[in-house]
Amino acid sequence: MFGIIVIVLLALTFAGYLKVERFADRKLNIVKEKIFTLPAGTGRVVLQDMLYQQKLIKSPTLFGWLLRVEPELGEFKAGTYRFPEGMTVRQMLELLKSGKEAQFNIRFVEGFRLQDWMQELQKAGYLKHDLTGKTDDEIATALGMKDAKNAEGWLYPDTYAYTAGTSDLSLLKRSHQRMEKTVDQIWKDRDTSLPYKTPTDMLTMASIIEKETAIKDERKEVASVFINRLRIGMRLQTDPTVIYGMGDSYKGTISKKDLETATPYNTYVIDGLPPSPIAMPSEASIEAAAHPAKTDFLYFVADGKGGHTFTTNLDSHNKAVRAYRDLMKNKNEK
Known part of the structure; x- marks a missing residue:
């Protein structure tokens, strides 16, 4: 009789073990990715309640038994974790144990x-x-x-x-x-003949280049225009500096009055570079500021095709401006 009881108990124990193991391999109740935060100091019982209350698991009892059968899964760490769709209870506990928080x-x-x-x-x-x-x-x-x-x-x-x-x-x-x-790295490797006194000057130039063109192959040409102007004492006359100086008063357009209103950044009014950068430049624009193209360009204007037309004198520049306006007029009339 005693032997039969032992066998029955062993059978029940094994059946319970299998049930717990099947629970461990069961998928969490997640329709889509879940961000889960485990507060510091959270114990097994609290975690069990959190998972059940958030409907991630259906049986808190089996969860508790799983941590008893495999206590190493209960060594979880506080943090914020990413639970993907299809994750099992065991995979979740292994993630919590790893401490690999969501990025x-x-x-x-x-x-x-x-x-x-x-x-x-x-x-x-x-x-x-x-x-x-x-x-x-x-x-x-x-x-x-x-x-x-x-x-x-x-x-x-x-x-x-x-x-x-x-x-x-x-x-x-x-x-x-x-x-x-x-x-620091680019400054050390710059063309030392450029009219910059400090790394901030170079960065300021880079920020203007960044605002003037998003075309990689044009950056060094744009840089050459402004460098050439600095060398002959010609004002930079670049709209992005005017806009920056206007601050919150800029509403999308620049008037003639705006161009004539003095601010520390209005390069239609001030000589040389503005006192600081006007935006966060890319590394490519900093490189262009440090190594501009060797040109005689003093002007540039949008060409209506996404790029710019570069010219060496005012007469050619005015022709390029008229060509751009005519192109825009024709586009608007179509």
Whole structure:
């Protein structure tokens, strides 16, 4: 009789074990990807309740037994994780044990201003916002910038990955350090005959190039126009600097009055370069500023086909302007 009881108990135990193992290989109740945050200090019972309350598992009892049968699966770490569709209970616990938190991405676009980047940071999910409400001066100080009161131009455009709880300041520090390193390397290798006194001058030129053209093959020609103008004492007269100086008053168009209104950035009024960059330039634009093409160009205007027409004198430039206007007029009439 005792032997029969033992056999029955063993059979029941084995059946229970198989049930627990089948549960472990069962898929989580996920229709699409799930972002799951496990707070610090969460124990097995609390995790069990969280998963059940969020309807990720159907049996908290079997979950509890799984952690008893395989206690090594209970060594989970706090963090924010990505649960893909089709993930099993066992795979979920192995992920929580690994500590491989979900990665989120934010893209900082070249040609955008610091103000635009701050707006992107505000919209980013799972990010800690330490810079909300900070002035440009305060942001520069937080980044450790000693010689500038504005981080404009000094942040490297790229896509940055981060985990939940990362601060916006931490992301900008990574971007700033990368830009500092890039500028330092390019400055050392620049054409030393260029009329730059500091790396900031070169970066400022790069930001103007970035705003003037998105065509890679044109950047060095655009750079040559502005360098040639600087060398002969001719004003840069570039619209993006006017727009930057207008700040929030810019509504999409520039009037004659705007061109004549003095601001520290209006290159129709001031001589030389503006006092600081006007956008975040790409590395390609910095390279163009450091190694402009050797030309006699002093002017350029859009050609209506996505590029620009470069000319050496005002008469040729005016002809190019008329050609552009005629082309635009014909397009609008069609």
